[in-house]
Amino acid sequence: MSEAIRNRHGSQPLRVVIVGGGTAGWMSAAGISRQLRTEDYSVTLIESDDIGTVGVGEATLPHIKIFNDMLGIDEAQFMRETRATFKLGIQFRDWDRPGDCYIHPFGAFGEPWGGVEFQHHFFRALRAGIQHPSLQDYSYAVVAARNDAFEFPNEDRKSVRSTYAYAYHFDAGLYASYLRSWAIERGVRRIEGRVCDVSRDPTTGDLVEVTLQSGERIAGDLFIDCSGFRSLLLGGILGVAWQDWTHWLPCDRALAVPCNRVGALTPYTRATARQAGWTWRIPLQHRTGNGYVFSSQFIKDSDAQSALLAVLDGAAQGEPRLLRFSPGRRALAWSGNCVAIGLASGFLEPLESTSIYLIQAAVTDLVKLMPKPGSGTDPRLADEFNRLNEMQYERIRDFLVLHYAANRRVGEPLWDYVRTMPLPDSLVHKLQLYRSRAALPNYQYGLFARDSWLSVLYGQGIVPEGYDRLADAFTISKLAERLTELRNRIQTNVDAMSAHGAFIADYCRAAEAAGSEEAAA
Ligand SMILES: Cc1cc2nc3c(=O)[nH]c(=O)nc-3n(C[C@H](O)[C@H](O)[C@H](O)COP(=O)(O)OP(=O)(O)OC[C@H]3O[C@@H](n4cnc5c(N)ncnc54)[C@H](O)[C@@H]3O)c2cc1C
Incomplete structure (x- = not known):
């Protein structure tokens, strides 16, 4: 290699080879090329048109906006190109019992009063028999979603209109194509072809190069396996074990x-x-x-x-x-010089739209832990990546299992099974804390904290036995007054919002959207 393409460390760029061009492959390519210097890291992505992509994955979580903003993507243009709509949460119908309905919103329930989290006031009100104790009425995102309304959240933290976030529904194939164009324009090299052989270093076991059906060989220092359910490198070549979670999540x-x-x-x-x-x-x-x-x-x-x-x-x-598919994950997502991202590292059913989020989290963690050019592999980086990845998967798994386990659909074989199956210890612990004290998980890293758990636990009929006694500091009449005021404030603000359809038409209408609604509508 000539001196001219050595980087500031005097070493050659680290050659990152991504196998797979689905959402995982292109999010990885885009994230790395945006956040790391191209003279330090060269990125090559191999994808096979013959094999294609999984072609699903249309619902997202609010974190994706952070990813797109990091890339500098223009939101309205991206939404037009991917035919996107806005998403304020997920409506769950019939999960506890047929006829039930609740929304898991991207936003808070209520406000903490007197330093006490909202759910404690709510459960106190419920016990005291105060009128209107419908939890859903105290979430701005829920009330907006129920009204088919949308507007951007307000940035004024004091406003009730700042208490929600939003995500997108989009065409997954178009999103991957959008990122592909974005990444190629910024120097990512794309190779079309089918990987049919992989060679390894006989001493370290590290991956050295992949060979395509055409005979072309592509060498790398770090390989990112984005080959989808095949898990060509991590599962196939390195043989990293699969942890199967079918006993908790039987859908396959x-x-x-x-x-x-x-x-x-x-x-x-x-x-x-x-x-x-x-x-x-x-x-x-x-x-x-x-x-x-x-x-x-x-x-x-x-x-x-x-x-x-x-x-x-x-x-x-x-x-x-x-x-x-099989629900579960690879025991390690990073082994040697191979990191699996996306379906190649694991799969949890799309009940809470978490897969694209898991890709984003893995790309973010990888960028932070990326080996330095010329430094060789450091197992501590892989250990930390694997620790974070495991935590993400297990927390999401518990949250998904909760939706199944908390049901009263008695007499239906699947639902009887999931209601009575032994639960993961970590989920049992969360359920016990909630049942006795209305205590909810709250953490900085990872998905699904307080409000998410509250929406599903209460939405599926679990009422705690107690609450934080500090909530008793308010008189019942004061509590009733505050709840009514909050409920009315939310409703009044939502009533003034635009209809979601009108907002889309104004902000990011795709040409293909015109006339797509059935005449019968
Ligand atoms: C039913 C279902 C619904 C889903 N819904 C959602 C959702 O609503 N929200 C969400 O966040 N996620 C969802 N997901 C998950 C989401 O679809 C995936 O996480 C996402 O599409 C990423 O897939 P991927 O890139 O890992 O794999 P894929 O899309 O399968 O891409 C694999 C890539 O590897 C390439 N490849 C494979 N083998 C070779 C080879 N030998 N040589 C060269 N290239 C190769 C393929 O050509 C392709 O480019 C859903 C998944 C399923 C199954």
Whole structure:
């Protein structure tokens, strides 16, 4: 290598080779090329058009805005190009019992009063029999979602309009293409081809190069496995063990089909519990995404397909596509000089739209822990990455398991099984704390803290036996007055918001959205 392309450390750039060009591959390529100097890190991405991508993954969490902002992406342009809509949370229907409905919002429930978290005041009010004790009324995001309303959150922290965040529903294929163009323009090298061989260093076991079907060989210092469920490098070549979580999350298949758009654009994802799993509904500008995530132990594929087609809002756009998966994760996401990101590192069903978030978290952690050019591999970096990755997966797993375990759908075999199965110890601990004291998990790192747990625990019928006695400092009449004032303040503000559909039309309407709504709407 000539001196001219040596970096400021006097060493050659670290050669990062990404195998796979789905959402994980292109988010990794974009994140690395944006945050690290190109003279220190060269990025090559290999993808196979023949194999293609998983082609699903349309609902996101608010963190994705941080990722897009970090890349400097123009939001309105990105939303037009990916036919995106806004998302304020997820509506869960029929999870506790048929007929029930609650929203898990991207935002807070209430406000802490007198230094005491809101849920303690709420449960005190509930016990005292104060009128209007509907938890959902005290979340701005829930009330806005119920009204099909959307506006950007207010930056004034004192305003009730600042108490929520938002995410997007988008076309996953278009998002990966968008990032691909973005990354290639910034120097990422893309190679189309199928990896058919991988060579390793006989002494260290590290990966050295991959060979494509065309015979081309691509050498690297760090390999990122974004090859999807195949886990070509981490699982296949390095043989890192799979931790299977089917006993806690029995769904192992999904059928996915888009349909024509009908009616108002809802600013939320819908997840409806069904006989052997649940169906999703994701509104995009030009169509609605749908799917049935189910357990093959409890329903036949053909029956699941009929059940899915029976609940579409509009005419199906083609035949449902069947996807098979196992819930779980690789025991290590980083082994030697190989890091797996995306489906290659693990999979948790899309009930809380967490997979793209897990990709983002892994890219962020990898950038922070990236080996320095010329420094060789340092196992401590891998250990820290694996620690963080494990924590993320286990916390999300517990949260997903909660949705299943807390049900009263007695007499339905899947639901009877998940209600009575032994739970992970970490989940049992959280449930005990909540049941006895209304205490909720709160942590800085990772997903799903206080408000998320509260929405699902209470939404699925679990009422704690006690609450923080500091909440008793308020008189009951003062508490009732404050609750009424907050509820009215939220409703009045939401009533003044734009309709979500009108907001989209004004801000980021995609050309394809025009005329996409069914005439019958
Ligand atoms: C039913 C379902 C619904 C989902 N819904 C959501 C959701 O709503 N929200 C969310 O956040 N996530 C969701 N996900 C997860 C989401 O789809 C994935 O996390 C995301 O698409 C990332 O996938 P990936 O890039 O890891 O893999 P893939 O999209 O499968 O990409 C793999 C890449 O590797 C390449 N490749 C494989 N083998 C080779 C080879 N030998 N040589 C060269 N290239 C190769 C392929 O060509 C492709 O480019 C869902 C997943 C499923 C299964």
